[in-house]
Amino acid sequence: MRYKYGLFIKIIGMLLILSVFSPVLYAKTQYVTDVLYITLRTGPGDSFKVLKALKTGTKLEFIEDNGEGYSLVRTESGDEGWVRNKYLVDEPVARLKLAAMQAKLDALKKENQELKQKNANSRKKTKELEKDRKRLESSNIKLENQNKKLKSIAARPMELAKENEQLKALNEANESQIASLTEENTKYKDNTVRDWFLAGGGVLLFGIILGLILPSLRWRKNRGWA
Structure with missing residues (x-):
């Protein structure tokens, strides 16, 4: 029984703590509605001192609602005060949304122009690279022809x-x-001279013999006639 009573007390205590700190734990963002200016006061009522004026679209952090038409809020600069609930909305007003959308549209247009410019630059660069490629191909063909000529000259x-x-x-x-023919000609000449010499000698010898024989033959013939 004591255990159940102690557990109940702990639960009640935790609920009380959560109820105290719940506005802080569950803080949400709200915006000043579409009016020119509202007042941020030190307390929930027009009799309290005005801390500052908040213009339309001012971003506020909601802290708590007193249940009597006022809410405690905190500005982005850290000022805390009370404002009327009827001037608070959960989303930015239409004019602010339009301005944000216009700013986004302008940013997109600018980005589009930048992309177009980059695309144009890329195309220009591509054309330049294509020209460089063709020049390199032509130069490469010339170098190949020169190389062939050099190889031909080197091989010559x-x-x-x-x-x-x-x-x-x-x-x-x-x-x-x-040399062989010269040697053969020399041998042939030597042989020819020798042959002619032998032939001439033979003719001379024959002539001599004939000269010796003919007178004898004549004497015998004359004698026979006598």
């Missing part, structure tokens, strides 16, 4: 050296063939 000495080696080998073969 090797071809000439190879051709010279072939001509040198051919020349050596020709020289060897010429």
Whole structure:
């Protein structure tokens, strides 16, 4: 029984604490309604001192409602005071909403213009890059052609050296063939001279023999006739 009574007392105490601090824990935002100015007073009534004037759209933090048409509020600068409930609304007034929407629209227009400008710059940059790409391609083709020419020129000495080696080998073969032919001609000339010398000697010898024989033959013939 004592336990239940103690638990009941604790619950009551917690409820009392929550009731005291609930305006702070559940603070909400409210706005001054669509009038020119209202007064923020030190107490809930027109007889209390005016702390300051609040213009339409002023953002306020709701603290508590006294149940008699006044609410305790706090400004963004930290001033606390009482205002009439009929001047408070949960949402900004239409004029403020319109102004906010207009500001947002202007921001979107500005962002749109910036995006258009960026898009135009991107297109211009793309065209410039395309021109640079074409120039590089043309330059690359020229460099490739020059490279081919240089390779051809560089390969020419090797071809000439190879051709010279072939001509040198051919020349050596020709020289060897010429030497061989020269040697054969020399041998042929020597053989011809020798053959002519032998032939001439034979003719001379035959002439001598004939010269010796003919007189003898004539003498015998003359004698026979006698």
